[in-house]
Amino acid sequence: MKPNDFTWSRTLERGIFNTDNPIFKYIIEHQQRYLLAVLIVVLFLPLLFNSLLGKPLLIGAESYYHLSQAQLAGWRNLEYYPLSLAQNFLPERALALLPIALAISCYFLWHWLARRWEIPASMNLFLVFFIIISPWFLYAFTTLSAYGFFTFLVLLGLVLLYQKRLLFRYLAVFPLGLAAFFDLMSGVVVLLILLLYWHSRRLKKKTKLPGVMILFVLSLLLFQWLVLKKNLVLGPFHLQSPISDLVSDLGGLQGVGLFMILLAVLGMGIIWKKRQFLGAYLFVPVLIAGYLYSTQVMFFLGMLICFFAALGFVALLEDQWILQKVKEFTCLLLILGILFSTLSYFNRYFAERPAFYALREGMNKRGEVTRAILKANYIQELFPLLEANHISLLYLTPTLKARLPADQGLLFLLKNERFKLVHSHEGSEVWVFS
Amino acid sequence: MIDKQARKWLIAIFVVTLATRLTLAFLIPNFTYDSYFHLRQVEHITNTGLPLYEDPLSYGGRELVFLPFFHYFIALFDLFLPLELVAKIIPNLLIAGLTIIVYLLGKKITADTPAALFSALVAGFLPILFFTNALTVESLFFPLVFLAIYLFMNLPEKKYVYGYITVFLLLSLTSSATFLLLVGFGIYLLLSLVEGKKINRAELELILFSTFFYLWIQLIFFKSVLLQEGIGFIWQNIPSAIIAEYFPAISITQALVLVSIIPFVAGIWVVYRSLFQLKNTRAFLLISLVISTTILTWLRLIQFEASLGFVSIILAILFASFYQEALIFLAKTKIAHLHRRFSLALIILLLPTLVYPALAAAWQQEVPSEEEVIAFKTLQVNTPPDARVLALLKEGHLVTYYGQRKNLMDGQFALIPDIEERFADSQLLYTTSFQTQAIGIMDKYNLRYLMITSQARKRFDITIFKYFDTDCFQRIYKNETRVYKTTCTLTTLE
Numbered sequence: 001m002k003p004n005d006f007t008w009s010r011t012l013e014r015g016i017f018n019t020d021n022p023i024f025k026y027i028i029e030h031q032q033r034y035l036l037a038v039l040i041v042v043l044f045l046p047l048l049f050n051s052l053l054g055k056p057l058l059i060g061a062e063s064y065y066h067l068s069q070a071q072l073a074g075w076r077n078l079e080y081y082p083l084s085l086a087q088n089f090l091p092e093r094a095l096a097l098l099p100i101a102l103a104i105s106c107y108f109l110w111h112w113l114a115r116r117w118e119i120p121a122s123m124n125l126f127l128v129f130f131i132i133i134s135p136w137f138l139y140a141f142t143t144l145s146a147y148g149f150f151t152f153l154v155l156l157g158l159v160l161l162y163q164k165r166l167l168f169r170y171l172a173v174f175p176l177g178l179a180a181f182f183d184l185m186s187g188v189v190v191l192l193i194l195l196l197y198w199h200s201r202r203l204k205k206k207t208k209l210p211g212v213m214i215l216f217v218l219s220l221l222l223f224q225w226l227v228l229k230k231n232l233v234l235g236p237f238h239l240q241s242p243i244s245d246l247v248s249d250l251g252g253l254q255g256v257g258l259f260m261i262l263l264a265v266l267g268m269g270i271i272w273k274k275r276q277f278l279g280a281y282l283f284v285p286v287l288i289a290g291y292l293y294s295t296q297v298m299f300f301l302g303m304l305i306c307f308f309a310a311l312g313f314v315a316l317l318e319d320q321w322i323l324q325k326v327k328e329f330t331c332l333l334l335i336l337g338i339l340f341s342t343l344s345y346f347n348r349y350f351a352e353r354p355a356f357y358a359l360r361e362g363m364n365k366r367g368e369v370t371r372a373i374l375k376a377n378y379i380q381e382l383f384p385l386l387e388a389n390h391i392s393l394l395y396l397t398p399t400l401k402a403r404l405p406a407d408q409g410l411l412f413l414l415k416n417e418r419f420k421l422v423h424s425h426e427g428s429e430v431w432v433f434s
Numbered sequence: 435m436i437d438k439q440a441r442k443w444l445i446a447i448f449v450v451t452l453a454t455r456l457t458l459a460f461l462i463p464n465f466t467y468d469s470y471f472h473l474r475q476v477e478h479i480t481n482t483g484l485p486l487y488e489d490p491l492s493y494g495g496r497e498l499v500f501l502p503f504f505h506y507f508i509a510l511f512d513l514f515l516p517l518e519l520v521a522k523i524i525p526n527l528l529i530a531g532l533t534i535i536v537y538l539l540g541k542k543i544t545a546d547t548p549a550a551l552f553s554a555l556v557a558g559f560l561p562i563l564f565f566t567n568a569l570t571v572e573s574l575f576f577p578l579v580f581l582a583i584y585l586f587m588n589l590p591e592k593k594y595v596y597g598y599i600t601v602f603l604l605l606s607l608t609s610s611a612t613f614l615l616l617v618g619f620g621i622y623l624l625l626s627l628v629e630g631k632k633i634n635r636a637e638l639e640l641i642l643f644s645t646f647f648y649l650w651i652q653l654i655f656f657k658s659v660l661l662q663e664g665i666g667f668i669w670q671n672i673p674s675a676i677i678a679e680y681f682p683a684i685s686i687t688q689a690l691v692l693v694s695i696i697p698f699v700a701g702i703w704v705v706y707r708s709l710f711q712l713k714n715t716r717a718f719l720l721i722s723l724v725i726s727t728t729i730l731t732w733l734r735l736i737q738f739e740a741s742l743g744f745v746s747i748i749l750a751i752l753f754a755s756f757y758q759e760a761l762i763f764l765a766k767t768k769i770a771h772l773h774r775r776f777s778l779a780l781i782i783l784l785l786p787t788l789v790y791p792a793l794a795a796a797w798q799q800e801v802p803s804e805e806e807v808i809a810f811k812t813l814q815v816n817t818p819p820d821a822r823v824l825a826l827l828k829e830g831h832l833v834t835y836y837g838q839r840k841n842l843m844d845g846q847f848a849l850i851p852d853i854e855e856r857f858a859d860s861q862l863l864y865t866t867s868f869q870t871q872a873i874g875i876m877d878k879y880n881l882r883y884l885m886i887t888s889q890a891r892k893r894f895d896i897t898i899f900k901y902f903d904t905d906c907f908q909r910i911y912k913n914e915t916r917v918y919k920t921t922c923t924l925t926t927l928e
Contacts, residue, residue, distance in 0.1 A: 251661040
């Protein structure tokens with residue numbers, strides 16, 4: 001942007017949310033660097049705070065589930081080999097950087113694809129912006145999430161598929177195959193992506209590669225289903241609630257904001273009219289059905305919602321309104337509403353998880369309950385205490401374990417199926433009571 | 435513009451409505467039970483400039499969430515008039531003002547002055563709106579929402595655009611029930627699409643703006659409620675035992691009584707007829723609003739009284755259409771010469787069916803008696819400042835407003851944990867025969883004072899607490915209402 005192009009009065013006159021606005025044009029032109037800056041800030045912020053507050057850098061039950069699975073990596077769970085390697089070669093604190101590294105890699109891979117697919121710059125700006133400030137994305141890329149790794153593999157596979165050299169194109173089979181190996185849903189999503197790829201290539205030139213890929217992924221899918229008997233969807237790693245898991249403003253830690261959903265509805269209508277990006281409709285029934293089965297599918301559904309929302313927002317921006325000032329204000333409200341959901345997510349993320357009993361409280365009723373839990377000898381004593389006091393996590397330090405008898409009491413009762421070890425490091429353990 | 439003759443009639447209707455309402459408001463002592471919550475908020479705003487979002491008395495101390503515009507609006511008048519006077523005059527003035535808005539809307543849809551005047555008359559005496567001693571948000575919400583509808587129907591003229599935006603901003607800060615208007619807009623768009631009616635571009639733009647603005651305001655104010663209660667925020671954490679009182683099934687009989695038979699039947703007839711010729715009708719938006727409100731009430735997503743109030747005003751507006759169509763029909767019959775007498779006959783018919791139920795509704799308002807108010811006021815001298823007092827659920831706000839003491843429960847349920855348990859315990863305190871059980875509950879909530887009013891006696895069919903004895907309970911106030919202090923405890927008091 002030339003310095004003379006910009007004056008506040010001209011900018012305001014043209015409207016802030018106007019595609020002719022010089023600031024807007026400048027941001028679109030230099031979107032890659034600004035979006036990267038936003039991405040780095042939003043992903044490093046939780047890490048920084050956790051580090052400063054002395055909390056574990058990796059959060060979420062899913063992270064610890066994958067870490068424990070990676071220790072058992074074998075032919076039945078091929079997808080855990082990369083994590084298993086990382087676990088062997090990296091110190092534990094560095095593992096927290098893995099999701100961020102994945103997110104940044106995904107970011108560059110996506111930009112390469114966006115250029116290749118000639119996605120309009122304004123559409124790409126809002127699509128990426130909406131994705132990186134969405135709670136589902138922030139959660140997935142601040143934890144060790146299977147679907148975060150899945151995204152990286154799929155994008156890598158697609159980048160390889162669009163290479164000129166045939167060898168590279170065939171190499172795409174590895175990341176895409178691995179991506180399809182997480183669970184049946186990931187296999188279905190890879191299959192749908194390949195179908196769209198096949199459809200787009202079929203119109204241009206005849207090649208057997210997409211067909212081969214589809215057959216490969218299909219056979220992988222069948223193999224997982226019939227032989228490995230894998231689950232349709234991984235998890236769940238939290239108590240599911242279809243509404244709040246979808247709308248983060250209703251209390252879900254993941255999900256998308258209410259404004260994003262409204263914009264997505266608008267976007268869906270626009271696609272129908274314009275017949276552009278019609279392929280996106282292919283994902284709608286599959287992901288909705290998957291989501292109803294398990295809210296873990298929110299990762300994929302969130303991506304689709306962000307896509308439709310970006311379409312809706314760009315359409316609003318580019319539309320000529322009779323009431324121009326109302327348009328300005330509406331767009332501002334939308335951005336504020338979307339940012340509100342992100343801030344609300346961070347607010348909850350940084351909220352203290354309350355301990356049931358802390359030393360400073362003195363020996364009140366909770367102190368007595370804590371003592372009773374530690375002294376319980378039978379599940380008939382222990383379970384009612386945990387249930388009545390809504391205790392779902394037990395944190396056992398080596399000191400505490402040394403004080404408790406191993407062959408009876410709490411440590412013995414932890415063998416019950418209702419307890420699940422979700423984290424173990426240097427003698428400290430976290431058990432989930434369900 | 436309103437012509438001179440019509441203006442005179444309209445002013446007469448407004449003055450008669452206001453005078454009737456104010457007379458009743460001053461004849462009936464005190465305010466409806468829910469009004470005391472708002473009185474306390476207004477008082478706090480007048481004293482501090484801020485609403486009482488951290489209430490130290492309600493439920494023994496809790497966070498409150500509500501939209502504050504109504505309270506600021508009333509507080510504005512409280513600056514130069516006594517609060518209890520403001521609380522009687524302003525809500526009645528606002529509801530009486532509805533007659534003017536209804537006239538404008540009636541005129542808009544029929545372009546017929548007498549028809550619009552009839553609408554105004556009906557709106558002035560709707561029984562559902564004749565709660566003259568109620569200081570509630572609805573008294574501002576209804577005039578504002580119908581003003582917004584009127585301005586919306588006059589789009590895209592510039593002054594109406596700015597007028598609509600201003601009114602909508604105030605509405606969004608007044609009541610969450612504004613979503614009735616938005617859902618109505620949704621139905622309006624849907625019906626337009628189905629009927630192939632061309633939608634005014636400015637209307638569409640303002641609907642989009644309104645939706646996003648409304649949602650944004652709700653997210654800001656009710657964030658904590660949404661996060662804590664999820665989708666349950668619709669039902670406001672109301673205990674299941676009494677939710678049917680707030681969200682009852684649609685009752686036609688009750689609707690007939692509260693809206694009054696003639697406007698109800700006439701309005702429903704107009705809606706029914708118009709449904710088959712939507713493209714031509716000028717009341718297209720109003721009919722969409724009736725449909726949306728009926729659906730929301732049927733799904734129990736909105737409180738019955740609020741929805742009935744809203745629908746009744748629309749039916750009053752649609753009465754203008756009924757009057758106009760009736761006259762046209764009459765002109766085609768052999769008794770066309772009686773057409774002048776039709777208006778007179780209608781007035782004669784409306785007066786007993788409308789005015790009488792309205793006056794009856796006003797007289798039947800649930801308000802505390804003077805004696806009860808004195809009893810609540812004496813809590814300030816008879817109990818220590820940190821005392822917690824048991825009273826009926828609906829009397830909870832009296833404990834905090836007059837007594838300035840902590841209550842066990844009141845009608846603001848949002849964000850209260852274990853509300854079911856608390857409600858059951860409060861009921862048990864009135865019904866149990868076992869002293870240990872009652873004292874156990876009192877210990878649980880650190881409750882030392884119990885009130886029994888004539889309302890409580892009637893509600894639970896008791897004369898005194900069944901577990902009462904002089905060993906554990908000491909009477910500290912005796913009249914029709916009694917206040918007891920408990921001297922026993924099952925555990926050591928902290």
